[in-house]
Amino acid sequence: MVQFSKENITELNTGYVKEHHLQQKIDAKRKRGLYRRLAAFLVIFSVLAFAMLSTITSQMSTLAEKGKQEKQMKSKLAQTKEKKAQLKEEAHKLKDVDYIGEIARRDLFMSKKGEIVFKTHGSSSD
Incomplete structure (x- = not known):
């Protein structure tokens, strides 16, 4: 078998060969351009x-925080209601003369005419 080295082979300088080499260079340049564009798009896509x-993620954490705040506010609203x-009930009771008299006797030790108030240590109003 005969082996040929590149030194022994001469290339034909025909128009076809020149055109073929030119087309190979153009194809290689297009490939490099394609790879560069793909790399640029990949970088842009990654950044986006x-x-x-x-x-x-920041919106989700904000939503979670707002959810916690909403629960706290609902709890506070229920307590306020x-x-x-209770205050409405108390205001309604304060319009009653008998209730006012009861509070005055209990807290201020006032009495009606002819009534005597005794305070004992075991009373439940302490």
């Missing part, structure tokens, strides 16, 4: 994806 993910109902 990172920005979107960071925005989504309960206190409002």
